[in-house]
Amino acid sequence: MNKFDSENTKQLLDKKLITENQYEEITAYRGLTIFSLNAELKFFLYLSVLLFTSGIGVLIYKNIDSIGHIAILSLLLIVIAVCFYYCFKNAKGFQKTETTFDHPVLEYLVLAANILTCIFIGYLQFQYKPFGEHYGLATLVPTIVSFFCAYYFDNKSVLTIAVTGLAAYVGLSVTPQDLLKNNDFYSSESLSYCAVMLGVVLILWTIYSNRISLKTHFSLIFLTFALHIISIAAISNLLHHDILIWMIFACVLACSTFYFYKISYQFKAMSLYVFMIVYGYIGANIFLARLFENVDFSDIWELFVFLLPIYFIGSIVMFIKLIKNFHKQIAE
Structure with missing residues (x-):
């Protein structure tokens, strides 16, 4: 039995979640080094x-x-x-x-x-x-x-x-490779709207299934598809030349990020939480770039070159911290 398992088992005993006899049986069983x-x-x-x-x-x-x-x-x-x-x-x-x-x-x-x-x-x-x-x-x-x-x-x-x-x-290809290469969200607004609608349908079906207790363990699969489809469609349209369209999809991405932030805690799903952060981070950076795309930064470009490594390092540190906090909260 490794140190991690030993400490966790001891904590269960200290919290009186298991008896002394159960602790000894668990310790003896793990000492056999049997694996599945x-x-x-x-x-x-x-x-x-x-x-x-x-x-x-x-x-x-x-x-x-x-x-x-x-x-x-x-x-x-x-x-x-x-x-x-x-x-x-x-x-x-x-x-x-x-x-x-x-x-x-x-x-x-x-x-x-x-x-x-x-x-x-x-x-x-x-x-x-x-x-x-x-x-x-x-x-x-x-x-x-x-x-x-x-x-x-x-x-x-x-x-x-x-x-x-x-x-x-409905006109999509959701394999990991084709989703990025074959689905031309940027030039096809209808495809983007269909993607968002499909994601919403999957979310609504998950909510309904949980309400009637119908195969609730399928929820994570539906939500994972919904997260990827909505987020990729929204991020793709943040580069659209029409300001109204990219603002609409910026709102879609913001709502999606907030929803999956809440739902990842509800389902204690690390995968949803990680991808939610990644998509939200990418979308936020594109959004900021679009806001200042017409501003002339030629006079302070040296400052940007200096701050850019600090920004990315800070982003990585914040990402790790968020993951650790999430893991700690769902483990409690």
């Missing part, structure tokens, strides 16, 4: 699902002419049906509270079935166009399936696919 491989095994299961589904995609791409479209679609459909059959057979049914499978492998079987479903519908639309030219429907259908699977099987990984699909349906 649960996280590592789940990681390899998750990796195996990604490799399997990626392999299916590569197989289709390289052998599409020799295998045939009908054969590929039939094979995908059979695999999907088998996966969902075992999942529904072993599932406990829909429950509003957090539930798990008796065997953790089935959780990743749900993920595999859901990814293959997305591949099946996408390939079907690309080859045979059952939805005609309405490509949004080809995105909406797997999104609905993903939301159903996420809530029925209580699967967070599938929920992220569902929210990503929902964002794609």
